[in-house]
Amino acid sequence: MVKIRFNKFQLLVFFLCVGLFVLPSSLRGAINDSPYMEINFIALAALCCIYLNNIKKPACISAIKTNKWLEKWCMLSLILLLITFVILTVKRKDYESCLAYFVMIIFPALFSNFEFKDSAIFKGLAKVWMVFLHGSAIFMIVGSLCDILFDNYVSMFFTNFFQITSLYNSAQAGRMVSYMGHPLLSCELFLIYYVTYYLYTTKYLQKREKIYPVLFSLLGIALTGSKAGIVLILAAIILFHANWQGQKIVPFALLGILLLYGLGLFDLVIERLRIGIQSGDITTTRNTALAALLSRGELTFDWFSGQNIDYSWEMVAALEYPVLRWAYQFGIAVTLSLTFAVFVNPALKLLQYRVKKEWLFGLGIVAVFVNTYNGLALQRDHMMLYCATVIFLVNMARNSKGVMEQ
Secondary structure (H helix, E strand, C coil): CCCCCCCHHHHHHHHHHHHHHHCCHHHHHHHCCCHHHHCCHHHHHHHHHHHHHHHHCCCCCCCCCCCHHHHHHHHHHHHHHHHHHHHHHHHHCCHHHHHHHHHHHHHHHHCCCCCCCCHHHHHHHHHHHHHHHHHHHHHHHHHHHHHHHCCCHHHHHHHHHHCCHHHHHHHHCCCCCECCECHHHHHHHHHHHHHHHHHHHHHHCCCCCCCHHHHHHHHHHHHHCCHHHHHHHHHHHHHHCCCCCCCCHHHHHHHHHHHHHHCCCCHHHHHHHHHHHHHCCCCCCHHHHHHHHHHCCCCCCCCCCCCCCCCCHHHHHHCCCHHHHHHHHHCHHHHHHHHHHHHHHHHHHHHHHCCCHHHHHHHHHHHHHHCCCHHHHCCCCHHHHHHHHHHHHHHHHHCCHHHHCC
8 A cells, every 4th residue: 555645735636536536526416416416525636736836836856858849839729729718708708607618618728738837745745646546546447346246236227326317227237337427437447547657657756567557447347338439448458558669567467358258247248349340430429410410501610609519419418529529619729728728738748758658558549538428527526637647647757767867
């Protein structure tokens, strides 16, 4: 077990993790159905305090030099994001809804590019983040094992607790419903856990990885039934171990995959893939619905204005991809600024640091998955979780051994 000494910064990261992993939006909403419970006040306050305390901290002498042009571009993209969202709000005149979207989507994105000044302090913060990721993954794995042994008992318990129809349908289909809520959010957390664990252990701490996080993540993602999730974690394992010679974990990982397959734990994903291939739309009707709406002219995108979704099944399926839903609800200008802030700029920073390719692979795999479902466009914790992950991955890459020695 990792020992944590709580200084001021670590205490703030502790509260950030409590907001994201102990009191997620689904749990808060089930406890109290007030719309204000959708706002993660604990995590937002912690993130603000981390940022403000980081500003006051003098830069570490050993910190690497930054590209001034890239810094200016990142700042400009955030300013453009704020300006375009203000224009959108004025044009929509739906101030309450726009405020909620700003707090849960735009506001976390503003923090996704900041760098910790002190590498020694950041090492302790990364440790806290990793401990909470590990604990959350273990908790969900225990629940999934109980599901296997006791006929989906844990998933049905959380389904009845949350009282959400879509979760009931998922549980009935055999997909894992954890305390995080929707199976796709659980899948995202398992994917973040594996990617972060591998990079934190092997590239940041320069230690040897263990086999159990690979198997935990594979098992968890398989039980969520996510097709994209299982493809991406297998891709991550392959990309991270492309040079497999001398890596003892590779044969054990292959044996673990064969064991999970032999036990039938991949059956749900394989069946969903088979149905998708037979129907001609492997995206669970998303592309079909999108094509239908576009052909009928019912889906239009403006530059500086957005529209509310009518929540028909076809509209919801067509706008399952976050970027499309942003464009429909917020307009193209906000979407472009937001895309640069949370996807492009972090990748540019990694390229600036000249990091090993595994950092880019890891960030890319997480970014690809969050673009396969609508989580980042919801007034929930998804954007906060993704941006916090980006912050820690980029800063771990920045403070990793190879970069600091350049």
